[in-house]
Amino acid sequence: MEGPDITFTEATIDNGRFGTRTVRFETGRLAKQAGGAVAAYLDGDTMLLSTTTASGSPREQFDFFPLTVDVEERMYAAGKIPGSFFRREGRPSTDAILTCRLIDRPLRPTFVKGLRNEVQVVITVLALNPDVQYDVLAINAASASTQISGLPFSGPIGAARVSLIDDQWVAFPNFSDVQRSTFDMVVAGRVVGDDVAIMMVEAEATDYTWNLVKHEGKTAPTEDIVAEGLEAAKGFIKVLCEAQAELAAKAAKPVEEFPVFLDYEDDVYAAVEAAATKDGRLDQILTIAGKQEREDAINELKSEIHLNLVGDENIFTGETKSGQFAGRQKEVSAAYRAVQKKLIRERILRDKVRIDGRGLADIRALSAEVEVLPRVHGSAIFERGETQIMGVTTLNMLRMEQQLDTLSPVTRKRYMHNYNFPPYSTGETGRVGSPKRREIGHGALAERALMPVLPTREEFPYAIRQVSEALGSNGSTSMGSVCASTLSLLNAGVPLRAPVAGIAMGLVSAELEDENGGKSMHYAALTDILGAEDAFGDMDFKVAGTKEFVTAIQLDTKLDGIPADVLAGALTQARDARLHILDVMAEAIDVPDEMSPFAPRVISVQVPVDKIGEVIGPKGKMINQIQEETGAQISIEDDGTVYIG
Structure with missing residues (x-):
């Protein structure tokens, strides 16, 4: 667009012999009533509009930050008319939902803590080259519109998709480049000092990886190669952050004063800490290995602390007992959680011992079993500690593959992976029905982990639907789904090129005193994290792969940055765990079974x-x-x- 009211900046992405890509950010012409509005272009023929708007008053009753990210795919962007009965866009596509998650994950932790005003980021796809993957452009556009909106936001955030093509990491690859790529990842981060702090990674091997590595001699995406890709992405992210910062310097609104609601005040924390750690009671509770027993004991102590510090009301007599912090129940609950977090992290860093008594690299008890359901084409149960996943495979004619009506050039999907997370899997009640965004995201992660090892259409002419049922959850049901799915597919007779297993890694860090009395940063990488370690840790790092290479990665971190050696160590630790899990799975099934008599023969x-x-x-x-x-x-x-x- 052109006009005197437009402010713009550009970032040039230099891919060497693969050419350059230009990302342009504009503001001032469109959506002027939004808090912040930025039009983002990629090479001039792909255009997104991102708007960021905040509500005028906070939602004081919320104990979380109410951020909403929506992606609106307009079919006219690619010159299409929607194929639905009403010929207009309906609910968001799976691609749109996954893009929402990609934007939310690095954006959310960058807002000031305690913000309770509703914030909505809406990305509208206005024009699209069908060969372009718009999701990474959307992350940058969302960051840019938020950066200029006047919200308390510590951005900008840059994001780049990098693909390993002919042994070079290429930024912003097109769909047509996938056939030459052995690994593809989206990396988001922000500039901290002279370095780029990685905040989010979403990565996978491609459908062509196996053939490229095995038959064309291309580089396999091992842990070392993936680490090199993360470093390569930093240079592209820095260029994008600089362009956004330049736009903000020209056009950003002054940062407004928003009310901030701290989880608790210092006086509440001190009182709760004293009560919880008296006689080492909470310390002892946090050593209980069983999840349910531990949570029952934690809740029992919490009730006692509430009774003493907040007070109580007798529902039969109406008699009330007021405590020191009457009316501050939420603060007491938040402080109690913070004390738990502190004690768990200190024990891990000081004693190298985790909640359930394991060492840092220990894996919980594993169990694998196939053919667990009658009549279905393939089934398996995989258990890791209290996490229990059932995988079920269904085969059918190719005409039953999913037909896609999206902006993507991909029009059909032969392998469909669905993930279900019912409330009973955590011993709770809740809504059961259509999948939530989290379930769609977890299913997509498991699907990407398995796609590189699936046989081709010619080798196995079947449509495949894989369903992962989370029957019990205490840490990484998504990686459990990868393991259960491998077992189930083999049980159904699908000739996988190699079995795939996944593991969830965690990280705990703190500044501790060393022997000389000084302070230094200490890190502890955790293998096979529990749900509590995920909540109280600094990183959630999921890695799936075969014995030879990585097939999928998902990383989210709460830190400003993870040192390269720490990340490399975590990748190596994850590989050791993955190999152990693959050995256990091989004891249950190591080659494809005969197809079920109930499965169709094609x-x-x-x-x-x-x-x-x-x-x-x-x-x-x-x-x-x-x-x-x-x-x-x-x-x-x-x-x-x-x-x-």
């Missing part, structure tokens, strides 16, 4: 392309007659391949 024949019409017949008469007389199902591909099942 054979394929080839007919000349010019004879396809004769097979189908006028108005489908011939193919319908064959299907009616034989009971077989027939589908025909454009290249003349006929699948009969």
Whole structure:
């Protein structure tokens, strides 16, 4: 766009022999009533509008930051008319939901702590080159619009997608580049000092990785290669952050004063800490290995502390007992949680012992079993401690693959992975129904972890639906889903190229005194984290892969940055755990089973392309007659391949 009211900056992404990409940020022309509005362009033919708006008053009853991120995919952006009955956009696509999550994860921790005003970030896709992946541009646009909105935000945040193509990390690759890529990752971060602090990583091997590595001699995405990719992404992120900072310097609104609601005041924390640690009671409770027993004991002590510090009311007599902090129940609860966090972290760093008594690199008891359900095509249960996942595989004709009507050039999906997380998996009650964003995200992560090892359509002409049921949860059900799915697929007779396992890593850090009386930063990487270690730790780092290379990574951190050697150590620690889990899984099943008698059998024949019409017949008469007389199902591909099942 052009005009005197437009302020803009540009970032040039230099990919060397792969050319350059230009990211342009504009403000001042569109959506002027929004708190902050930025139009972001990639190479001039892809355009997104990002707006950030805050409510006028805080939601004091909330004990969390009410941030909402929405991505609006407009089909006109790619010159399409929606294929739905009403011919207009409906609920967000899976791609849009996953993009929302990619934006939320680095954005949320960058706002000032204690903010309770509702903040909404809306990204609208206005124009799109069909070969462009818009999700990373959306992260940068969301950061830019928030940076100029006058909100207390410690950005900017830059994000880059980098792909390993011909042994070079290339930023902002197109869809058409995937066929040459062995690894693809989205990395988001912000500039801290002279370095870039990585805040979020979402990465996976591609559908072509196996062939490129095994048959064309390309570099396999091992832990060392992935670490190099993270370092390579930092340079691109810095350029994008600088462009956003330049835009903010020209056009940002003054930062407004927003009311901040601290979780607790110092006086409450001191009283709660004294009560909780008296006679070492909370310390002892936090050594209980069982999740349910530990939480019951934690809640019992919490009730006692509330009774003493807040007071209580007898619901039968109406008699009240006021404590020192009457009316400050939320503060007492938050302080009690903070004391738990402090004690857990101190014990890990000081004694190298975790909540359930394990060492830093120890894995909980593992169990793997296949063929657990009757009649289904494939099933398995994978257990890691109290985390229990059931995987169920269903096979069908290729015509049952999912048809996609999205902005992406991908129009069909042969492997579909669904993840369910019912409330009973954590011993709670709650809504059961359509999947939440978290469930969609976890299913997508497990799907990406397995895609590189699936057989091709020609090798295995079936549509595959994989469902992961989280039956029990205490740490990383998504990585448990990867393990259960591998077992279930093998049980269904799917000839995987290699089994895949996943593990969740954590990190705890603190500044501690050393032997000389000085202070230094200490880090402890944790293998196979519990739910509590995820909540109280500094990093959630999920790694899935085969024995030879990494197939998927998801990382979120609460720190300003993780030293490269610490991250490399965590990757190595994760590999050791993954290899151990793969050995346990191999004891249950190590080669594909015979297909279930209840699964369809599919054979394929080839007919000349010019004879396809004769097979189908006028108005489908011939193919319908064959299907009616034989009971077989027939589908025909454009290249003349006929699948009969």
